[in-house]
Amino acid sequence: MPPQEPLYERDPEAWHAHLAEGNATQPRKRVGADALIRDPAGRILLVDPKYKPDWDLPGGMSEANEPPTETVRRELKEELNLDLRPGQLLCIDWVPPHGPWDDSIMFIFDGGILDGSQIANLSLNDDELKAFIFCTKNEAAKRLRPYVWRRTHAALSGLQEGKTLYLQEGHTDKPVEAP
Numbered sequence: 001m002p003p004q005e006p007l008y009e010r011d012p013e014a015w016h017a018h019l020a021e022g023n024a025t026q027p028r029k030r031v032g033a034d035a036l037i038r039d040p041a042g043r044i045l046l047v048d049p050k051y052k053p054d055w056d057l058p059g060g061m062s063e064a065n066e067p068p069t070e071t072v073r074r075e076l077k078e079e080l081n082l083d084l085r086p087g088q089l090l091c092i093d094w095v096p097p098h099g100p101w102d103d104s105i106m107f108i109f110d111g112g113i114l115d116g117s118q119i120a121n122l123s124l125n126d127d128e129l130k131a132f133i134f135c136t137k138n139e140a141a142k143r144l145r146p147y148v149w150r151r152t153h154a155a156l157s158g159l160q161e162g163k164t165l166y167l168q169e170g171h172t173d174k175p176v177e178a179p
Helices: 012-025 068-080 116-120 137-143 146-161
Strands: 030-038 044-049 059-061 089-095 104-113 129-135 165-168
Touching: 030 068, 030 146, 044 137, 059 068, 068 104, 068 129, 089 146, 104 146, 129 137, 137 146, 146 165
Parallel strands: 030 104, 089 165
Antiparallel strands: 030 044, 030 059, 044 129, 089 104
């Protein structure tokens, strides 16, 4: 019996239907992307969202089929009037299900160091933010939720080491556990 051709070569329409069914039934993950932005003194830019109790890094949740780098760019423009192309990916953090949320993947990109004119042009452009501030690492650690600070601290380490770190719940050494 001769070997059969793979399904995608024998019947491209059936193969496409098979992939479409998988795409429709497989789980989806929420994706968020933030930027680690600093001022010339090395302080970190934080934002104070109206819809949550704590400060956060600038960025937000991706829209359907939006690359994380574009998420950062869109959110910075919409919320802070900052047109910035994100740099190096500093960390990826898998966040487990919590509260009403399923798991998610969170990215932090290097947003670079803003110059004086960029800082002067920052403004609150929409109704999502109450304020923004540049903070030292110690101040940021106090304002951010603990897991967001762990992610931010890892991003700072990735920036210093010139590499991308993979995290689980903000930890680099957390073993994979079934939910």
